[in-house]
Amino acid sequence: MNTPKETADSLLQESLLQRLNDRTAVIGVIGLGYVGLPLSVEKAKAGYHVIGFDVQAGKIDMVNAGYNYIGDVVDEDLRLMVESGRLRATADYAFLREVDAVAICVPTPLDLYRQPDTSYVENSVREIAKELHPGMLVVLESTTYPGTTEELIRPILEATGLVCGRDFFLAYSPERVDPGNKSYNTKNTPKVVGGITPACSQIAAALYRQVLEGEVKVVSSPAVAEMEKIYENTFRHINIALANEMALLCSRMNIDVWEVIEAAGTKPYGFMAFYPGPGLGGHCIPVDPFYLTWKAKEYNYHTRLIELAGEINNAMPEFVVQRIGDVLNEHRKAVSGSTVYLLGAAYKKDIDDYRESPVLKMIELLESKGAKVIISDTHIRSIRHRQREYACEEMTPQLLASADIAVITTDHSGFDYELIAKESRILFDTRGALRSRKGLKPEAYYLL
Known part of the structure; x- marks a missing residue:
């Protein structure tokens, strides 16, 4: 027979x-960026009342x-959720006392020594702790080691x-953004x-x-889920490095690496195409694998393959600038x-995010030369x-024709490639x- 305490815990x-399943629960989301805002909108669309928390007043004002x-995020979806009262944003963490479940979606960068900076997560958790109450679910979504x-x-x-698992519930569910x-979203x-x-797993899964x-x-x-996320991004990190290394070698051998990859892609099994480029960007692929290299040292293990891949990928902007110099030299x-x-300028096509973009390093190197x-x-x-602002100019025939060399660094769908091909003196x-x-x-x- 259950004790009164066990019965209370079960209740x-x-x-x-019950509140999650009938959608009467109030949901909190800490961090209203690339992960948190889409998640907030989807939870509101599902019928929950959602409170978004952020330290940036500008984001709060825009959401509200x-x-x-x-x-x-679809503009109309956000507008309708705000107008219906299902979504609101605040900087006041005291409102956490109103929520039944909260997701943490804050940045997890590396510091100057390429070690994890968990300060955003820690600060968020300490704010939650101030308002933690029995029957509350806490889920971390930020990528971490x-x-x-635990x-x-x-x-x-x-x-x-x-007590976790009895009075409150704690889980990890990695963001996938x-x-x-165009095919997959939150x-x-x-x-x-x-x-x-x-019990923690059951409740978190019920919400999602x-x-x-x-x-x-x-x-x-949670450790399996945390490792799974790191493995996803490390897989891409290493395979992009392989494609980049193939590009370096093919350049020396005067072989078209793109044709090589295209030919390899005809194999219907055992091959997945990754492509070379000017370097890695974004918050995930250049950063996340190094959470694992840092943690591995605690277990006296050196993640050689991950670190070597990082060296190759980090060297690509310099290689591109070197090739720009070689191409210009051919034309005296x-x-x-x-x-x-x-x-x-963006780190990948058709987005507005230039965090860690290889273009930033290229600008430094080119200006230094x-x-x-x-x-x-x-x-x-x-x-x-x-501390310097660079305006992104509107592409015109005059700009293209006046440049000594044009370099396609991000293959946005919106670029007029016919104009680029027609007006560029030299195109890399x-x-x-x-x-x-x-x-x-x-x-x-x-x-390349």
């Missing part, structure tokens, strides 16, 4: 499950005005006197959930099943004094790097953007 769990600033949920978050929350992806991407206890269309995969622990021009026109740099981007008006394509566009290759056309 807490059943009560929260129904103004969208994230490409993967295996052990964060070793960092749980002790802070249990310092309140409440691919900005610009709503239909499968979700992984790992709770501290089976009410919100998402994709499968919700429950794993045995020096980098110093030349105008280099960079077509694209005396080049004048012009930038155009169909999604970005300006970029800020090292780091993305293979013109390979599939027949008849558009100018005479002075160079591939």
Whole structure:
């Protein structure tokens, strides 16, 4: 027979499950960026009342005005959720006392020594701890090293006197966001959930099943879910490095690496195409694998393959600038004094995010060699790097014709490639953007 305490604990769990299933629960989301805002909108669309928390007043004002600033969110969806009263934003963490479940979607960058900076997560958890109450669910979504949920978050929350798995519920469910992806978004991407206890997993999975269309995969622990996320991004990190290394070698051997990959892609099994480029960007692929290299040292293990891949990928902007110099030299021009026109600032096509973009490093290197740099981007008006603002110019025939060399650094769908091919004196394509566009290759056309 259950004791009165065990019965009360069971009632807490059943009560929260009931509120999640009938969608009367209030949901909190901490961090209203590329992960948090889409998640907030989807939870509101599912019928929950959602409170978004952020420290940036500008984001709070925009959300409460129904103004969208994230490409993967439909403008009308956000506006309707705000107008219906299902979604609101605040900087006041005292409102956490009103929520039944809260997701943490804050940045997890690396510091200057390439070690995890968990300060945003820790600050969020300490705010939650102030308002933690019996029957509350806490889910971390930020990408981090295996052990964060159990070793960092749980002790802070249990310092309140409440016990995880009995009084409150704690789980990890890694965000899966691919900005610009036309097929998969927050709503239909499968979700992984790992709770501290089976009850934690059950409750967290119940929430996501009410919100998402994709499968919700429950794993045995938060550490498995944390490692799974790192493995996803490390897989891409290493395979992109392989493609980049092939590009370096093929350049020396005068072999078209794009044709090599295209030919390899005809194999119907055992091969997945990854492509070279000017370097990695974004918050995930250049950063996340190094959470694992840092954690591995605790176990006296050196992740050689991950670190080597990082060296290769990090060297690509320098290689691109070197190739720009070689191409200009073929045309009896020096980098110093030349105008280099960079077509694209975002780290990948059809998005407005330039975090960690390889273009930033290229700008530094080119300017250090005396080049004048012009930038155009169909999604970005300006970029800020090292206390300097760079305007993204509107691409015109005059700008293209006046530049000594144009470089396709981001293959945005919105670029007029016919105009680029027609007006560029010299065109260097780091993305293979013109390979599939027949008849558009100018005479002075160079591939990475």
